[in-house]
């Protein structure tokens with residue numbers, strides 16, 4: 001039976017050693033806490049790091065670690081301290097993490113870290129391959145493993161691979177500064193489905209792919225030469241029932257079951273019944289805005305001294321990545337800030353901040369969530385922030401106020417919270433006042449709406465939606481109308497070719513015989529290609545026709561000395577073998593003077609674009625334009641032109657980074673079928689890469705062997721991956737007679 005392989009840097013269980021025995025504790029952080037319930041309920045194996053370096057695990061306990069992991073359907077990847085330094089503390093957390101959270105001044109570019117990152121990614125990929133069986137689905141998580149999808153794809157081209165990024169994806173302007181930007185994007189693109197928490201992260205990623213790798217992006221699909229990659233947003237939820245139930249149990253429990261922490265919280269509540277508690281919980285991370293929060297709290301107390309002794313900030317900061325200098329510095333800064341503010345405002349019976357620097361077990365988190373009247377979460381950037389969702393889920397009597405930074409992914413789904421900008425202390429201070437004064441009915445109304453949404457979009461639904469969408473990419477791949485030309489299919493085509501009495505081959509030029517280049521005039525055929533076409537055409541009872549959108553002069557000069565039939569400008573002109581050009585009937589050109597200035601206006605406004613003048617058509621090329629601007633302007637121009645040319649017997653063809661206006665009566669379908677009249681061809685072959693070639697695929701007789709170059713939606717029967725494969729196929733024809 002097939003299974004799901006989950007891969008993340010950290011396993012949901014962390015192993016430590018006390019007195020030569022292993023202790024297992026749950027991992028902290030949204031990825032592990034969130035995904036755990038999906039793993040627990042499903043048929044999956046989770047591969048990741050157990051939290052100790054190889055050097056820290058004595059030889060005689062190594063097997064024991066693997067056993068502990070296996071008990072929870074996990075597999076431990078062992079990393080030594082040099083690997084952890086370069087890969088985890090280094091490239092992951094000193095380069096990618098700060099860059100993706102817009103902390104460019106913290107971002108380092110260290111070649112050694114990058115090298116280790118690659119090696120460790122390979123190690124994770126190899127571990128997956130060890131456990132992979134045909135039919136399994138692989139789900140790779142997060143920024144520590146950006147290269148893994150493609151590393152797996154190289155070994156298993158047919159594998160179904162998903163990737164989810166738990167942190168923001170920055171805007172192109174920020175991402176482009178990364179020295180290894182191409183490799184990173186290529187690594188992720190090994191996946192079939194790439195998920196983000198929000199539409200903004202998705203849009204930033206697509207924009208980087210289109211600008212840096214210049215792949216074609218249509219809505220949320222990226223077309224690679226051999227595959228289509230889908231990108232989508234899936235906002236991660238929480239195990240809602242677990243938090244809700246824990247809160248209900250908490251309120252049911254007797255005082256004998258109470259935790260020490262709850263006793264302290266209750267003690268405070270009894271001493272000051274009208275005081276309120278503000279909660280904050282995060283890993284101690286500079287992205288979480290903890291220092292901002294404390295300063296905003298100070299600003300609030302300065303401006304509203306009536307709240308002294310009436311409010312307390314309960315702040316839990318969980319130790320995190322303390323080998324990275326910025327985290328150590330932040331720890332000192334927070335210690336100092338808490339000390340200074342407690343010194344400044346404390347009274348004999350009251351301190352404004354209760355600060356815990358450690359991680360707490362689940363039941364203590366529930367104590368905090370259920371006891372505090374307000375949650376104040378002010379990240380400067382945060383992929384999602386599950387704490388915000390957990391707080392709301394535990395408010396089973398529906399009271400409580402959430403103040404949440406607009407910079408957290410969670411803010412997109414939690415509009416009923418008080419949304420603030422973490423850099424605006426006045427706004428935070430106002431929000432705190434609003435929270436204090438908010439009538440209970442309003443709190444209930446807001447929270448009920450939030451709870452309804454969180455309950456519905458739980459972590460289970462998040463994972464199921466992702467997996468469903470991932471499986472659909474496979475079905476999509478399988479049901480692609482055209483079939484890849486396998487060696488067997490190729491053999492079959494060759495047999496029919498050989499047995500035929502009269503053969504004709506229609507071959508498109510750009511994107512089929514040669515690759516695209518920035519300037520169309522540089523796509524000349526090489527000698528090898530010319531020889532191939534010459535020989536093929538010289539075979540008995542075999543007619544080769546190069547059918548192209550190009551103008552007749554260029555095409556004619558490039559193929560001057562090769563005796564082959566040419567069709568140019570989609571069928572406006574035909575050149576016989578003897579070199580004479582003939583004009584097709586029904587073509588007009590008087591419209592060109594009216595249309596040209598309109599296109600020129602677009603050329604002026606869109607850098608990198610230009611007009612190609614053909615005898616009976618005008619083409620506007622935008623391959624070299626900024627990809628996004630190019631698409632926007634192409635859309636605009638297409639609409640303007642369609643309006644302009646209506647009822648004039650003209651049409652706008654949308655090709656690969658080109659718009660072409662030409663007579664509607666002229667297209668490759670009409671041109672190719674015309675060649676069949678009066679000839680008894682019993683083997684018809686047509687190959688092309690573009691939208692304009694679809695006319696041939698549709699209009700040629702059904703028995704024709706039609707082939708699309710690249711994986712795109714098509715009416716062709718077969719496809720091949722790229723121009724090198726086209727040449728191989730044509731060479732086979734040549735050698736078959």
Ligand SMILES: O=P(O)(O)OC[C@H]1O[C@H](O[C@H]2O[C@H](CO)[C@@H](O)[C@H](O)[C@H]2O)[C@H](O)[C@@H](O)[C@@H]1O
Nearest residue numbers: 010029030031142166167236382383384385386
């Ligand atoms: O593994 P660590 O280095 O100790 O860090 C803990 C995790 O932090 C990050 O969490 C992110 O994922 C959450 C769930 O999607 C999201 O709510 C949060 O905004 C993110 O920051 C990190 O992405 C994980 O890989 C770490 O395990």
Ligand SMILES: O=c1ccn([C@@H]2O[C@H](COP(=O)(O)OP(=O)(O)O)[C@@H](O)[C@H]2O)c(=O)[nH]1
Nearest residue numbers: 028029030031033283318359360385386387
């Ligand atoms: O002492 C603690 C404090 C927090 N958490 C959990 O850590 C996660 C933090 O996730 P979030 O998405 O808010 O931020 P991240 O740390 O992943 O950036 C939440 O599920 C918390 O319940 C925990 O397990 N122990």
Ligand SMILES: [Mg+2]
Nearest residue numbers: 508510511690
């Ligand atoms: Mg083409």
